[in-house]
Amino acid sequence: MKLEFTLNGEPITLDDVPEEMKLLDLLRDVLGLTGAKRGCDTGTCGACSVLLDGRLTKSCRTPLSKVAGRHVTTIEGLHGPDGGLSDMQAAFLEFGAVQCGFCTPGMVLAGEALLLKNPAPTRDEIRKGINSNLCRCTGYQQIVDAIEATAKRRAAQSEES
Ligand code: FES
Numbered sequence: 640m641k642l643e644f645t646l647n648g649e650p651i652t653l654d655d656v657p658e659e660m661k662l663l664d665l666l667r668d669v670l671g672l673t674g675a676k677r678g679c680d681t682g683t684c685g686a687c688s689v690l691l692d693g694r695l696t697k698s699c700r701t702p703l704s705k706v707a708g709r710h711v712t713t714i715e716g717l718h719g720p721d722g723g724l725s726d727m728q729a730a731f732l733e734f735g736a737v738q739c740g741f742c743t744p745g746m747v748l749a750g751e752a753l754l755l756k757n758p759a760p761t762r763d764e765i766r767k768g769i770n771s772n773l774c775r776c777t778g779y780q781q782i783v784d785a786i787e788a789t790a791k792r793r794a795a796q797s798e799e800s
C-alpha cells in the first residue's frame with residue numbers, strides 16, 4: 640500500500656509498504672528511528688510507545704493502515720527550543736528517572752500525552768497516566784517526580800508569558 644502520514648512534523652510518503660506491517664517495524668527497521676523500543680511486542684510493556692495524533696499508542700500493535708493521514712510523534716521528534724533535550728527529557732535526567740533507559744522514550748511520551756490532556760495532573764493522575772508503561776529499574780517515583788516538575792514548570796512559564 641501507499642502510505643502518507645506526518646512523522647515528527649514532516650510529511651512522509653512511502654510508495655509500497657505491507658498493510659499488515661506494524662508501525663514499530665516501520666519506524667525501527669525501515670526508517671531507522673530506534674527510539675521506540677521493542678520490548679514485549681505484545682502490547683504489554685509500553686516500551687514502543689509513540690504519540691498518534693497526540694494520544695499514547697503502542698506502535699508494536701498498530702498496523703500501518705491506522706497510521707495513514709495521521710500525525711506520529713516519536714521520541715526523536717521531541718526537543719527543546721535550542722534543539723537539545725526537551726524540558727521533559729531534561730527533567731527525567733535531573734530527577735534520576737532514567738536508569739537503564741529502555742523504558743525512557745515511552746515514559747517521556749506517556750508524560751507528554753498526559754500533559755496534553757491534563758496540564759496540571761496530581762501525582763495520582765500521573766501514576767494512572769503512565770500505568771500502561773512498565774519500568775523495571777526506577778520504582779516509578781522518580782518518573783512521577785519528573786513529570787510533576789515538568790507540569791509545574793510549564794504552568795509557571797505560561798503564567799509569566
Ligand atoms: S513492545 Fe509494544 S507494548 Fe511492549
Ligand code: FES
Nearest residue numbers: 739742774775776
Ligand atoms: S529505566 Fe530501566 S526499565 Fe525503566
